[in-house]
Amino acid sequence: MEKFFVSGLFGVLSVARGCLLVAGLLIASACQSESKMLSAPVTGYNHTSAAINRFSVNGAGGGNLGPHQGGGSQVCCGVVPRHWVPGLRAIVEWEKDPDPDGYIKRGKYGQLDVEDYKRHAANYSRHKMIVEIPRYDVPGVLKVHFLPCDEVRVTAAGTSPGYPGYPYNYPMNMEEPKTCQK
Template sequence: MLRKRGLYALLGLMLYGCSSAESEMAGGNIEAVNHTLNAINWLSVNGYRADGGGGSSCCIIMPTKWRPGLMAHIEWEVDPDPFADAPPLGTDEFRAFMVKHKTNYQQHHATVEIPEWPGTESCGLKVHFLVCNKIKVTTSCWGYGSPRNPIKEPLEMKEPTVCPK
């Protein structure tokens, strides 16, 4: 736990600049875009937790001006069988089912560089969840599916039999 806090502190320092002009910060939303058939239960970016179900969650603090070396440490939880046949909600059978079902949840983490954005036009941070537990992030103001959005992978991608290393 102490190691994890140290990593967050280090990553936090990477987000903060040394000079006052470079250290101006602003709040933005975290958005999850799921390209897989799994469910993303939750995610966190540099310790800021968000809903993994899609849409935007408030908030992440980011510099108003991009600079090299900005990193995002992302943690997330996957439900690999989100459409499992469950007993009726609220029953003892359902509660027992969920205890067993949650043992299949998988936690992942990755640290990625935050891509450059022009001027002060960052529109928060969008985390794209891809097959093989890979992620991509963007600060683009253009929504997924727009020709100007840099992430082009399709939605509802099927997990390959073998993931590349």
């Protein structure tokens, strides 16, 4: 009898836990459906020969991007409106290394030579731009495209490059002009 009581008690507790889990999910989904903003991972696509050492979208950080790389890693989290609104913009800030393959001296054990690193880093440039976010029907990842001449584009579309409805389908290896028009 005691054995039955213990196993019956665990069965009741399992059912109770299941009910609480379902109730919690319903409450969370009800709250989320009323939310006007959604969290969105941030990722980048670098279409240039420079390295993007770091970047952010509205303060949400992105990783570093080598030349002609991107899309693989996502950093959490920015926010986007559940429904696109006219005039939606993003502030993008980034640091660029124009010579990512430049040689930096190293010490006996492989550590960077501080003075040589400072020489190399003196050529980094920092940028800030406010850009429009084009219309989307389904929100998704905040995707930043770094283009030649220090141009950027941002989308929050729930699709990816190369798929229908994606607003920016640039080649990863874009030709960079000798001079840029500003």
